[in-house]
Amino acid sequence: MRILQYLGRRAALVMALGVFIGLALPDLATVAKPLLAPTVIFMLTLAMTRTDASSLGRTSRRVGTNLIALLWLLVVTPCLFHFALTWMQVPEALAIPLLIWSGSPPLVTVPVIALIIGLDAAGALFLMIVSTFTFPFVLPGLLFWLTGLDVELGAGALTLRLGLMIAGCALVATVLRRKLGPSLLRExxxxxxxxxVLLMLVFAVSVMDGVRAWLEKDPITVLLYTGAAFAASLALQLTGGLIFFWTDRENRLAIALCSGNRNMALFMAAAGSALGSEAFLFFAVAQFPIYILPVLLKPVYRFLSEKRLSPQTNQEKK
Incomplete structure (x- = not known):
């Protein structure tokens, strides 16, 4: 119990260690790979359990802001990336996975990351759920329009599977919240x-499967793709926070976090056979910013979130 509590208090640092453990112990990464799917389900359930239902309700009532945020995440950012990548003449092998990443929904684990860095998870959870249900109907058409890449995700079947997963997690989380009660959950x-964090550690180790071999075979490409992943995540977190300056601080920080932490795994699982091996490499190294940036950006997010909203702004939110 004390070890888990220690991990919870040192969450950001422990997360950062996960990807390096996966790189250092490739056999462990291979063994852990089958745990990917159940780990995601358990993490989402825990995030929902820790998220206050009233905060989630308030977030869902911001219809205008939510629609604009959804457009930003699924339409505007891939279009901006396409124009930027074309202008910079980025090779197609890297440009395509970057474009897919920029049009993917926020990570299923983004509410967990929000809690770890001290943010309210409700906004991140709401945006993740809505974006995850929406993106199968948006990204394939957008990719075809921007690049000519014709990919069929099977949107209906994918949405049904995602819906069952999210509904199941929500049901278990609701039961846990009622059994434990608010005071015990806080305690x-x-x-x-x-x-x-332990679950995220397992996920980080498992997703590193195969990266060590790539690193030994072509270290320059791995470093290039890793640098691109860090740059993309930082750029979208900064831009997302700046563009939504007009909304309240809580919501703005949630959008910024969601902007730079995307769930490319759903696309790769549904349509990865249509892509080259470089796309799978980018998917793997994109985990580095997901796990390392929270420990670097936690003080920044904490500083921004600690500037409490005025009573008038709080009243407007209600």
């Missing part, structure tokens, strides 16, 4: 966060 928050 055990470090323990719950520790379990979530």
């Amino acid at each position: 055990k928050s470090a323990l719950i966060d520790g379990i979530a």
Whole structure:
């Protein structure tokens, strides 16, 4: 128990270690790979359990802001990336996975990351759920229009599978919240966060499967793709925070976090056979900013979130 509580309090640092463990121990990464799907389900359930239902309700009522944020995440950012990548003459082998990444929904684990860096998870959770259901109907057509890449995701079947997963996690989380109660959840928050971090550690190790071989074979390409992943994540977190300056701080920071942490795995699982091996390499190295940036950006997000909203702004949110 104490170990889990310690992990919860040192969550950002422990997360960063995960990807390096996966690189250093490639056999462990191979063994852990079958745990990818169940790990995601457990992490989402824990994030939903820790998220306050009233905060989620308030977030869902911001219809205008939510629609604009959805457009930003799924339409505007891939279009901006396409124009930027074309202007910079980035090779297609890297440009295509970057474009797919920029049009993907936020990570399923983004509410966990929000909790770890000290943000309210409700906004991140809401945007993740809505974007995840929407992107199968948007990204394939957008990719075809921008690049001519014809990919069929099977939007209906994919949405149904995602819906069942999210509904199942929500049901279990609701039961847990009612059984434990708000006071016990607050008291055990470090323990719950520790379990979530342990699950993210397993995920980080498992997703590194095959990266060590790439690194030994072509280190320059791996470093290039890793640098591109960091640059893309930082650029979108900064831009997302700046563009939504007009909304409240809580919402703005959630949008910024969602902007730079994308779930490319859903696209890769549904249509990865239509892509080259470079896309899978980018998907793997894109985990580096996901796991390393929280430890670097946590003080920044904490500083920004600690500037409390005025009573008038709080009243407007209600």
